[in-house]
Amino acid sequence: MSGQPTTLQDVIDGGLCVGCGICTSLAPAQLTMTLSDRGDLRPQFAEPLSPEQNALLVDVCPGATAIGPDPATLEAGTTLDPIWGPLRGMQRGWAADPQVRFTAAAGGVLTALGQFLLDSGRVTAVLHVRTSPTQPMLTDAHISRPGDSTLVAAQSRYGPAAPLVHVQQLLDAGERFAVIGKPCDVTAIRNLARHDVRVETQIPYLLTIFCGGVPNVTTAESIAKAHGIEPDEVTLFRFRGEGWPGPTRVEAGDQRFDITYRQAWFDRDAPWRYDAQWRCKICPDAIGEVADVSVPDGWILDADGKTTHNEAPGVNIVVERTATGSELVAAAIAAGYLETAECSYEDFELMHHDHHNRRLGEPARLAALKEAGTGEPRVEHYRLEEMGELAPADLLATQFEGTLDRIARGQAVL
Numbered sequence: 001m002s003g004q005p006t007t008l009q010d011v012i013d014g015g016l017c018v019g020c021g022i023c024t025s026l027a028p029a030q031l032t033m034t035l036s037d038r039g040d041l042r043p044q045f046a047e048p049l050s051p052e053q054n055a056l057l058v059d060v061c062p063g064a065t066a067i068g069p070d071p072a073t074l075e076a077g078t079t080l081d082p083i084w085g086p087l088r089g090m091q092r093g094w095a096a097d098p099q100v101r102f103t104a105a106a107g108g109v110l111t112a113l114g115q116f117l118l119d120s121g122r123v124t125a126v127l128h129v130r131t132s133p134t135q136p137m138l139t140d141a142h143i144s145r146p147g148d149s150t151l152v153a154a155q156s157r158y159g160p161a162a163p164l165v166h167v168q169q170l171l172d173a174g175e176r177f178a179v180i181g182k183p184c185d186v187t188a189i190r191n192l193a194r195h196d197v198r199v200e201t202q203i204p205y206l207l208t209i210f211c212g213g214v215p216n217v218t219t220a221e222s223i224a225k226a227h228g229i230e231p232d233e234v235t236l237f238r239f240r241g242e243g244w245p246g247p248t249r250v251e252a253g254d255q256r257f258d259i260t261y262r263q264a265w266f267d268r269d270a271p272w273r274y275d276a277q278w279r280c281k282i283c284p285d286a287i288g289e290v291a292d293v294s295v296p297d298g299w300i301l302d303a304d305g306k307t308t309h310n311e312a313p314g315v316n317i318v319v320e321r322t323a324t325g326s327e328l329v330a331a332a333i334a335a336g337y338l339e340t341a342e343c344s345y346e347d348f349e350l351m352h353h354d355h356h357n358r359r360l361g362e363p364a365r366l367a368a369l370k371e372a373g374t375g376e377p378r379v380e381h382y383r384l385e386e387m388g389e390l391a392p393a394d395l396l397a398t399q400f401e402g403t404l405d406r407i408a409r410g411q412a413v414l
Contacts, residue, residue, distance in 0.1 A: 002373040005064050007054040008043065014375020015278035015412045016063035017042055019214065020181075021141065021162030022188040023057045025169070033162045039216030040277050041160040056195060062187035063279045068289050068381035075323045082386050083359050085289030089320040089329070090348060092298045092341040094313070105156035105240040106297045107316035109338060110180050110207055113293070113328065114150040116337040117178050117205060121146070125170060125177040128153045129161045136237045137220040141165050143177075153180075155241035156209075158274070159217050164188055171198050178205035182214070183288040184279075190290045205328060208288035210296035210355055213276025222272035223264070224250050227257040239264075244314035245297070261309050278412050282365045282403065284382045287355055292325030293318065298343065299351040307351060317343055317351070360391035361399035368403035374412045 005011045008023055008031075019041035024031040027049060034044040049057070058064045069086050079087045094107030100115075101108045114126040125143050130153040132138040139161035144150050163181045167189070170177050179189055186206045193199035220239075221231045229252045236251035240261065247258035265274050280286075288294035298315035299307040318340065320326040332338045349356060363384045369376040388396065406412065 002375065004376055004378050005058055008049060008057045008061070009045075010375065011058065011061055011064045012042060016375050016377055017061075018063045018182075018184045018277070018279050019160050019162055020062060020185050020188050021165035022060055022062070022167060022185075022192065024162070025165050025167040026057060026060065026192075027053055028168070033165060035160070035217065039160070039218045039221075040214075041162050060188060060191045060195065062184040062191065063377060065191055065378045066184075066187055066284050066380070066382070067191065067378075068285060068383075069321075070381050077323070078321075082383055082390060083356060084319075085285075085287065086321040087319065088322070088326050089318075090343055090345070091318050092343045093295075093316050093318040093329075093338050094340075096336055096339050100151060100154065101314050102243065103151060103241055104154040104314060105246065106244055106295075107314040108154060109295045109316040109318055110209070111150050111154045112337045113205075113207055113332055114144065114153075114178065114180055116332045116335060117328075118144060118146045118148065118150065120331075120335065122176075123178045123205065124175050126150060126180060127163060127166060127170065127177055128180040129157055129163045131155075131157065131237070136234050137217060137224070137231060143170070155246075156239050158212075158215060158239045159220055160214060167192070167203075171196065171202055174202070176202050176204065178207065179203060180207045182211050183208050183285050183291065183294075184211075184283070186288055186291045187285065204324065206291045207293050207295065208291040210288065210294060210352060211280070211283075211286045212274075212354075213280030213283070213286070215274050215276055219272055219274055220250075223248065223259070224252075226271045227255075229255065229257075243311050245309055245311070278406075279377075281406065281411070282362075282369065282377070283358075284362050284366075284377070284379045284384075286358060287352075288319075289321065289382075292322045293320055293329060295319065296352060296355075301347060301350055305350045317348060357395060360387050361395055363388040363391070364396040364399035365403045368400045368407070369412075371400075372404055372407045372412075374407055 031043045036042045093109045095101040095112035104111050117123045129139050130142040132140045139157040141163045186208045233252040238249040240246045245261040248264040295316045298317045
């Protein structure tokens with residue numbers, strides 16, 4: 001398909017699906033989430049959608065509709081950074097509980113915030129993801145409730161996941177719940193709020209990461225096979241955690257193999273490839289601008305200002321984006337769930353220079369979609385004109401030509 005989608009099938013055919021599961025939550029009789037032949041999670045049709053359902057799902061789908069923060073509605077005390085979006089506060093942070101800090105992918109801030117929300121009674125559930133108990137290389141949507149430990153859902157999952165499949169169920173049950181997910185998952189909830197008045201009161205907290213894109217399940221399978229383990233033999237697959245950034249670990253029975261973070265994701269000679277799905281490659285918001293709190297890694301910098309990825313006690317950056325987020329962070333610190341330290345804006349930009357360039361290149365990527373006549377998302381309030389003015393000409397040219405090249409090589413597909 002070309003242009004902006006008008007049906008859910010257009011979203012899929014245009015390579016815009018992110019696999020979040022919000023569509024199956026809203027139309028469970030017609031849709032289920034299944035792994036595609038490529039190894040991505042995609043909605044499978046049991047029966048056709050009505051025109052009204054298609055209109056709703058396309059407007060809620062974060063792959064099709066990405067509406068950023070409206071400058072006219074920002075709360076007092078919020079700065080709208082041209083690149084990083086809404087900012088109210090920024091600090092280094094980590095879970096006060098040493099076990100959470102060690103087990104989590106970085107400092108455990110999201111895990112600790114989820115636990116605080118449950119323990120304090122602010123929510124009756126936290127919707128997030130965890131390793132599948134039956135298929136260790138896959139990731140399941142998970143609901144944590146008071147009395148549960150959110151530690152079961154700690155650690156990054158670099159693969160397909162559909163955390164939002166339970167959203168409608170929780171809303172219908174009258175639950176008050178938080179969502180911890182990727183930036184696109186948060187976008188889906190904000191999109192849903194335009195259609196369902198319950199969202200504002202029943203989903204009061206939206207927490208996210210900085211996202212590098214979602215690869216398909218073959219990434220994990222290739223890592224296992226490189227160590228002589230067939231996918232159906234795997235008994236444990238951990239992408240990160242048990243240290244920061246922690247090893248990528250694969251186990252089969254009494255066999256165990258670890259590779260470092262740099263080996264896993266930066267070794268160009270490795271027999272596996274971190275190949276994100278197409279929609280991730282054109283993403284206008286991998287940093288969670290519409291979340292209440294965004295929580296990336298707080299990478300250690302060397303003398304030259306480069307990230308080291310050396311093992312160390314885990315640290316996040318806690319980016320407060322809304323008044324709700326600021327209040328939550330302050331309350332979690334006061335209750336002893338989080339510890340924090342100062343972080344300068346300059347250090348933050350050095351830690352996440354890759355996201356800095358991705359943000360600046362978005363106008364060129366979207367222009368390439370129009371040039372090629374392929375599927376494109378509806379993108380609003382992401383300051384595209386300002387990005388185009390701030391971005392170096394060579395960066396825009398590289399992003400434009402690179403996107404056209406990927407389209408020509410057939411990457412803009414399911």
